[in-house]
Amino acid sequence: MFLYLVAIIASCFVLKIVLKTCLVQIVKKWWRVLEDGCYVYQFYKVPQFNHNMQENQLYRKVCTYLNSLPCVEDSDFTNLFSGDKSNEISLVLDCNQVIVDKFLSARVFWINESTAIKSLVMKIRKKDKRRILQPYLQHIHSVFDEIEQRKKEVRLFVNVDNEPQRNGRWRSVPFTHPVTFDTILMETDLKNKVKSDLESFLKSKQYYHRLGKVWKRSYLLYGPSGTGKSTFIAGIASMLNYDVYDVDLSKVTDDSDLKLLLLQTTSKSLIVIEDLDCYLGEKSTAPSMSGILNFMDGIFSCCAEERIMIFTINNKDQIDPTVLRPGRIDVHIHFPLCDFHAFKILATSHLGLKDHKLFPQVEEIFQTGAVLSPAEIGEIMISNRSSPTRALKSVISALQINTESRAATRHARRSSDTGSVRTVEETGGDSGMFCKESVRELKKLYGLLRIRSSRKDSSFEFDTSDKDNSKT
Ligand SMILES: Nc1ncnc2c1ncn2[C@@H]1O[C@H](COP(=O)(O)OP(=O)(O)OP(=O)(O)O)[C@@H](O)[C@H]1O
Numbered sequence: 001m002f003l004y005l006v007a008i009i010a011s012c013f014v015l016k017i018v019l020k021t022c023l024v025q026i027v028k029k030w031w032r033v034l035e036d037g038c039y040v041y042q043f044y045k046v047p048q049f050n051h052n053m054q055e056n057q058l059y060r061k062v063c064t065y066l067n068s069l070p071c072v073e074d075s076d077f078t079n080l081f082s083g084d085k086s087n088e089i090s091l092v093l094d095c096n097q098v099i100v101d102k103f104l105s106a107r108v109f110w111i112n113e114s115t116a117i118k119s120l121v122m123k124i125r126k127k128d129k130r131r132i133l134q135p136y137l138q139h140i141h142s143v144f145d146e147i148e149q150r151k152k153e154v155r156l157f158v159n160v161d162n163e164p165q166r167n168g169r170w171r172s173v174p175f176t177h178p179v180t181f182d183t184i185l186m187e188t189d190l191k192n193k194v195k196s197d198l199e200s201f202l203k204s205k206q207y208y209h210r211l212g213k214v215w216k217r218s219y220l221l222y223g224p225s226g227t228g229k230s231t232f233i234a235g236i237a238s239m240l241n242y243d244v245y246d247v248d249l250s251k252v253t254d255d256s257d258l259k260l261l262l263l264q265t266t267s268k269s270l271i272v273i274e275d276l277d278c279y280l281g282e283k284s285t286a287p288s289m290s291g292i293l294n295f296m297d298g299i300f301s302c303c304a305e306e307r308i309m310i311f312t313i314n315n316k317d318q319i320d321p322t323v324l325r326p327g328r329i330d331v332h333i334h335f336p337l338c339d340f341h342a343f344k345i346l347a348t349s350h351l352g353l354k355d356h357k358l359f360p361q362v363e364e365i366f367q368t369g370a371v372l373s374p375a376e377i378g379e380i381m382i383s384n385r386s387s388p389t390r391a392l393k394s395v396i397s398a399l400q401i402n403t404e405s406r407a408a409t410r411h412a413r414r415s416s417d418t419g420s421v422r423t424v425e426e427t428g429g430d431s432g433m434f435c436k437e438s439v440r441e442l443k444k445l446y447g448l449l450r451i452r453s454s455r456k457d458s459s460f461e462f463d464t465s466d467k468d469n470s471k472t
């Protein structure tokens, strides 16, 4: 009995040593060598230069591909170089280093040969060749394209006035919006759906070609002002590393001008028309409704494909259904005003609050139907970030004022129906109405924000003098 116990303890000890040390690796390695020795292989050489000493583009692609593989990171030895960006470090294969890639369950060996002319040599089992060679080379091309795309500097293009002496209609600046797709406030499910919709679209080139369709996907973002539509566009651009072409229809002279703009965009880009509803009315002159519809259908995009079109509007109900038909617009995404759930997410991200004694009060006001946009609530929280309690009180006041002003508006409407006149400034969309009186009240209460409202939108602005007060 005692001997059994000793034997069990000893074998546990040995097992622990084997698992914790490199013994397992050594055994695995030798087993692989033995197994690999039993197959017939075929070799393919990718030299860095051709006979005329011109660079072989495939060599560059394969090099980039191999250096991006996780197995390089896991290999026994490899080189570290500083990358293009200051804090970037890249892994680079060493001379004569061998790495093993896996593709469609086949093992592909790469040897970094360093003779007079550098070359990469691919070794695959003869039995796998027919099955994997072509798709594997395609795979290398697309991974290389993806890596290049990620490295590219994203640019924002805007269309300028059509002047004869100007060269081209687009002017661009680097697009450095700080937003990422992850920081956008949106239902997690919806966000994941959009992400996977985009991913599956980007992988569907062959599918679209087979159907004879233009390889593009159109999104409609609709919702009141300040709910994050433009921010969402910036988030997609930064996620995909796509350039943004922001079409200003007021600078488009006629339908052919609009065609020209589309023809001058490049593939792998987002084409955006903000506030599309403003240009679809009967009164709008140039470009015409049919010109805009043709643009949306993307039929003028001849050579450069793979484009994502995004249109934003405030209210979907007032748009002609032909504009929104499937195919013309593929995905509709609603951007709602804040409810209590969205408010809590904002409180966590902006104030670091998971819970607070004032939350029940906030919830109660939301239940009475008070509405503010994420932009409005976000701005109040940012202005009061040094004191979360003050921030929540400010939000509560803003919500109360919103409730009161909506009641006042209803009352004003009823009064104007009966002949009396009241002055009310609209904030636009269904984000609520602000009475001048109520705004003054809010300013007096907190002295932190100056709220300006116009017919089109309402925005909070920092008042420098007030900001100083808030610190005291
Ligand atoms: N869902 C959201 N996620 C993250 N930030 C948001 C969101 N909604 C609003 N914001 C913040 O509010 C500000 C205004 O948002 P944005 O400009 O995207 O709104 P919009 O819907 O495009 O408004 P408009 O219809 O007036 O153009 C942004 O600076 C952004 O930081």
Ligand SMILES: [Mg+2]
Pocket (backbone or CB within 6 Å): 229, 230, 231, 274, 312
């Ligand atoms: Mg916007």
